[in-house]
Amino acid sequence: xxxxxxxxxxxxxxxxxxxxxxxxxxxxxxxxxxxxxxxxxxxxxxxxxxxxxxxxxxxxxxxxxxxxxxx
Amino acid sequence: xxxxxxxxxxxxxxxxxxxxxxxxxxxxxxxxxxxxxxxxxxxxxxxxxxxxxxxxxxxxxxxxxxxxxxxxxxxxxxxxxxxxxxxxxxxxxxxxxxxxxxxxxxxxxxxxxxxxxxxxxxxxxxxxxxxxxxxxxxxxxxxxxxxxxxxxxxxxxxxxxxxxxxxxxxxxxxxxxxxxxxxxxxxxxxxxxxxxxxxxxxxxxxxxxxxxxxxxxxxxxxxxxxxxxxxxxxxxxxxxxxxxxxxxxxxxxxxxxxxxxxxxxxxxxxxxxxxxxxxxxxxxxxxxxxxxxxxxxxxxxxxxxxxxxxxxxxxxxxxxxxxxxxxxxxxxxxxxxxxxxxxxxxxxxxxxxxxxxxxxxxxxxxxxxxxxxxxxxxxxxxxxxxxxxxxxxxxxxxxxxxxxxxxxxxxxxxxxxxxxxxxxxxxxxxxxxxxxxxxxxxxxxxxxxxxxxxxxxxxxxxxxxxxxxxxxxxxxxxxxxxxxxxxxxxxxxxxxxxxxxxxxxxxxxxxxxxxxx
Numbered sequence: 001x002x003x004x005x006x007x008x009x010x011x012x013x014x015x016x017x018x019x020x021x022x023x024x025x026x027x028x029x030x031x032x033x034x035x036x037x038x039x040x041x042x043x044x045x046x047x048x049x050x051x052x053x054x055x056x057x058x059x060x061x062x063x064x065x066x067x068x069x070x071x
Numbered sequence: 072x073x074x075x076x077x078x079x080x081x082x083x084x085x086x087x088x089x090x091x092x093x094x095x096x097x098x099x100x101x102x103x104x105x106x107x108x109x110x111x112x113x114x115x116x117x118x119x120x121x122x123x124x125x126x127x128x129x130x131x132x133x134x135x136x137x138x139x140x141x142x143x144x145x146x147x148x149x150x151x152x153x154x155x156x157x158x159x160x161x162x163x164x165x166x167x168x169x170x171x172x173x174x175x176x177x178x179x180x181x182x183x184x185x186x187x188x189x190x191x192x193x194x195x196x197x198x199x200x201x202x203x204x205x206x207x208x209x210x211x212x213x214x215x216x217x218x219x220x221x222x223x224x225x226x227x228x229x230x231x232x233x234x235x236x237x238x239x240x241x242x243x244x245x246x247x248x249x250x251x252x253x254x255x256x257x258x259x260x261x262x263x264x265x266x267x268x269x270x271x272x273x274x275x276x277x278x279x280x281x282x283x284x285x286x287x288x289x290x291x292x293x294x295x296x297x298x299x300x301x302x303x304x305x306x307x308x309x310x311x312x313x314x315x316x317x318x319x320x321x322x323x324x325x326x327x328x329x330x331x332x333x334x335x336x337x338x339x340x341x342x343x344x345x346x347x348x349x350x351x352x353x354x355x356x357x358x359x360x361x362x363x364x365x366x367x368x369x370x371x372x373x374x375x376x377x378x379x380x381x382x383x384x385x386x387x388x389x390x391x392x393x394x395x396x397x398x399x400x401x402x403x404x405x406x407x408x409x410x411x412x413x414x415x416x417x418x419x420x421x422x423x424x425x426x427x428x429x430x431x432x433x434x435x436x437x438x439x440x441x442x443x444x445x446x447x448x449x450x451x452x453x454x455x456x457x458x459x460x461x462x463x464x465x466x467x468x469x470x471x472x473x474x475x476x477x478x479x480x481x482x483x484x485x486x487x488x489x490x491x492x493x494x495x496x497x498x499x500x501x502x503x504x505x506x507x508x509x510x511x512x513x514x515x516x517x518x519x520x521x522x523x524x525x526x527x528x529x530x531x532x533x534x535x536x537x538x539x540x541x542x543x544x545x546x547x548x549x550x551x552x553x554x555x556x557x558x559x560x561x562x563x564x565x566x567x568x569x570x571x572x573x574x575x576x577x578x579x580x581x582x583x584x585x586x587x588x
Contacts, residue, residue: 012464012495012527013367013432026465053281054414054435054444056341056367056403056529058463058472059495061436 001050001063004071007033007042013056019044026060037068045071077116077144081152084109085170089156093163113152117145143184150178206260207280208267209235209412209443212249216273224270228263230255235412235443236419239450246446247419252280252412276442280410281435302327303380303390305350307522312488313509313534314386321578323380326390329585331544335395337376337536338421338429338456340414341368344399345518350377350384354392359420360399366517370525371432372397373516375537384522385515388537388577395540398424402433409433415447418458422451427543430536431460432529437473445477452479457543457551459483459536461528462505462571463497470501478503481539481555484571485510485531491567496528498570504555505572506562508534538577542584549584557583 005021010028017033020026030051037044048063055062087106094100153174161167210232212218218232225232235250255263260279267277301308302323308314336356343360344351348369354376355361363369376397379386389395402417403409414433421429429451448458462484463472475482475497484507485493492498492507499505510531517523535558542557543549561580562573 010464010495012525013529014370014525026467051281052279052435052437052441054402054409054411054433054437054473056433056527058434058461058497058528059465 002047004045007037009040010057010059016057018060027063028060029065030062031064043071045069077148078151080113080116081148082155084113085152085156089159096165113148117141143181146177146181150174204257205254206257208253209278209280210251210253210267211276212273213275214245218251220273224266228255228259244450247450250443280412303386304382305379305384305386307385310514311385318578322388323390331394333547335427335540335543336425337395337397337540338400338426339368339372340400340402340417340421340429340431341371342403343368343401344372345369348516349520350516353378354397356396356398358398360401363518368399369518370515371533374530375533388541394544411441411443415443418447418451422454422456426456428536428540429456429458430533432532434461434463434472434474438471440473440477444474448477457539457554459532461532464495464527465497466495467497468500469497483508483528483532483535485528486574487511490565492571506535506558507571507574535575538575545584546587
């Protein structure tokens, strides 16, 4: 899948980074967001694969990012 | 620290030995007692002070993992001490082989044990180290089917396989006993999945064994309680606003007068629990997840069960640790990764370990819950456990999140200091057993004798699980439905209750449970 959105701080279970897509969905990259994009509000364009799993954040849909760029 | 003290003690011990030999070579006397005592201290240190990650590499051998870990570290301590002391002897032109040879042998032996055990562990639990070009598939066979019947398909795709839950046999649970893990090159994953799903005669279910990763936590705010006058002497109770708001003081007064019918077992299925934490040590019972290299599991364990009125740390509903013990069951490994299978395995371990209540502060977006977890929870309930799970943190309907959407579990949403729905908390439209509990700025234990504040339905869940364990300590036969009915009937109704359930009222709940003893 490919989408654009903004980076947000997930304020639960100690904290993590997620992406609120322009499509209204929440996405949590299980392989993390590169440090340079770890700023709340940063616009990103992402290519990713949907994954299903369980974690302590229980936030949004889990994805595995294959590429990310400003956007 | 744990890596320095041992070798240092050994080094000093052998250093004293070496110095004695130097003195003896100069015709002076040498009393080896001091060196022996130091050596003894080095041994004692290794046996009394655990806390290394090595035990995880040995976890497949079960309860002996910690012993073997200590042995490995002791050998490496001795090796380092002997080798460095041999250099000291060599410096004084004395026979250094006496120390050097056993030193090198000890290091080789220590390294050898670690290497072999890590290798076997990798083979034993391949999910932890599955190469990125491989996938794992969870396959459930029909109750009367054998793995032999699908071996030709597995061979065709060069897949390896093993039983997912070897500890469960058919007589105990005919679903879980038929789960297999299949490891296959990612190039063949889709083809193999299709082939397995097509074989409806033998295969009931085939799905990718999903994996997840975690990120190290950051702190939340510490909210100071307004009351600040608890009869318990735990110094950090003043940092637990929820203890004030949920009237823990009244609970403590009640518990001082009412002893439990039995001490029950609470299980935290999570990242493990730091069993050496000062506020958990006395309530922790022997269980596989006695260490926590994340912090989430230890935080949850503290909320549910921290020893109370012990003059240390925080308070929970476990007055003086007399009502329930807590055990750790790792669903997520030291890298923060877990799979559907590891979560299911941890639930099974907890249930078979006699857990009366299982607290699960984990989950994910699964409109259709993973079958393997449904089966694991069903199995745990059949053994008498009450399962309490988190609603999720997406400000979304909990019906799309698992394990919140698995039948027969109590599902917990989170409220803030004003008893309003926490902005992140999932809500309920179709959940059968919804309940709410504080989940914002929750202060609790984290590894290495520390305390921290976190947010989340993760934090609200163990608070409810702790209360259910307390209720079960008075009424050991309490069922999930009875427990939920009491939580609901005695719960505090707030504006948001139609969306998040009623908020737990611990005093009223434990008073109510007395009537059904």
